[in-house]
Amino acid sequence: MTDWFSMVVYICLFVITISILLLLYRAVVGPSNPDRVVALDTIGINLIAITGLMAILLDTVQLNDIILLIGILTFIATVAVAKFLEKGVVIDQDRD
């Protein structure tokens, strides 16, 4: 791996870290609960980006499953919390 390439990866990691810090600010002081849900969802997507950059940096393909895993878990968690905010229950009894 050339030097400038790893430098680009480090710069991307730094920028995504700043993004996660700003999202953490929104998750802490968000005025309403949906703000916090969207902030946590986007933190999950930034974690996917960090995992991908770390896979590039460590020169491995073993982290590719983790990327799909974080995506699926973030989607399910966001759907469940959105359902709870909308309906009051996560799994309701009968819906036709």
Place this chain on the structure above:
Amino acid sequence: MHSRSNDLILKTTTNIIVFVILAFSVNMLLSGHNAPGGGFIGGLMGAGAFLLLYVSYGLQPVHRILPINFTYMIAAGLLIAILTGAGSFVLGVPFLSHSFGYFQFPLLGKTELATAMLFDLGVYLTVIGVTMTIILSIAEDKIEKEVGEGN
């Protein structure tokens, strides 16, 4: 609380994504021998797919579609794991000894089949059963209380 809303986008997205998650779960189960993954994380992903179905469609419709008693799934997984270990007694080797062999298949070519895969299948079924039993017990508990208060 029980507002009649039409979750068309959620249901359509669930119909597509559940198959992707189930395929990923089986992929995790099968690739756990040489790559990250295995029965535990595959079982958790399968439980995530079932959970997404339950969140999107509700309790009773999914019970009609998938009449699975997840408590029996725990027992089936433990039985498969124990029988895999006890099968080594037939060949006169210690408990939980595993073996592998290479076989020729028409489409896959030379494939390694190991009996550790059967133990992993038991772990997979047990993890799905335990996770779904926990989640559905909590969900049904709340519903039974509402029905009791309604009567």
